[in-house]
Amino acid sequence: MPLEHRRAPEEATDLGIPRLYREGLTQIATIVRDECAGDLAIDFHDNLDTTGTAPGDFLTFSAQSDAPELLNRLTLTGNRGDTTITVDFTPWEARATVSNPDNSARGAVTQIQDLCRKSGSRTRPRISWPRRGSVMFATGLALIAFVVVANYHRVLSPPANPRPPVVALFAPLIVGVAAGVWEGWNHGSRLAPILINAPRAERPTHWQKHQPTYIASTISLLVGGAIGYVVNQLPRVG
Incomplete structure (x- = not known):
C-alpha cells in the first residue's frame, strides 16, 4: 500500500534582515504575482486586517489616513496549482517558503533573496x-x-x-x-x-x-x- 503525505513538501529560504522601501516591496509582490500566474494576496497585518491583490496596493494602502509608513509585519502569498509561495516579514525575521516547490518557484525565490540582499542589511530598531x-x-x-x-x-x-x-x-x-x-x-x-x-x-x-x-x-x-x-x-x- 503506497504511503500518503498529508502535508506538502516545503522549502524555506532566509531572506536576511533587509531594509525595503516601497519600490522593493512592489518588486517582490510583482515577482510573486508573475510566478503564480497573476495570483497574489498581500496581508498588511494592520488593525483593520487590510489586504491587497496587486503590487500597486502598497501605494493605495499608504493613502489611508491611519496607515503606518513603517510596516511591522507583511505577508505576500501566491498560488499556482499545487505550488504556493509565501513571503513573510515579521519583527524577528524575513523568510520565503515554497510548498510543492519546482525549479520555476525556486528561481522566483532566488530573485527575491537577491533583491533583499541588495537592499542593505544589518538594520536595527529605532533607539529613542x-x-x-x-x-x-x-x-x-x-x-x-x-x-x-x-x-x-x-x-x-x-x-x-x-x-x-x-x-x-x-x-x-x-x-x-x-x-x-x-x-x-x-x-x-x-x-x-x-x-x-x-x-x-x-x-x-x-x-x-x-x-x-x-x-x-x-x-x-x-x-x-x-x-x-x-x-x-x-x-x-x-
Missing part, C-alpha cells in the same frame, strides 16, 4: 532619544570617575613638570568606544527587517536623520577631554 541620551550621560559619568581615579596620585603628589595624563588625551576615544560597544551589545541580537511603505527619495538623508546624535556625541567627547585635563591641573592637596 531619551534612551540614547541616558546612555551617553552614564558613559560620561563613568569617564569622569575613571579620570579622577587615574589622576588621584597626581593630585596628592604632583610631579615637577606636570603633563596632561594619557587618559585625558584619549578621553574622546574612550567615550566613542564605550558608546559603540554598548550599542552593539544591546542591539546586536535584535536586528530586524525594516519595511518602509514610502519612496526612498522621500526619506531624509543620513545626516539629517542623525544630526542631533552626532552633535550630542561631539559635545560629550569635548567635555570628557576637558574634564580630564582640568583634573590633572588641580593644585596640590595638603
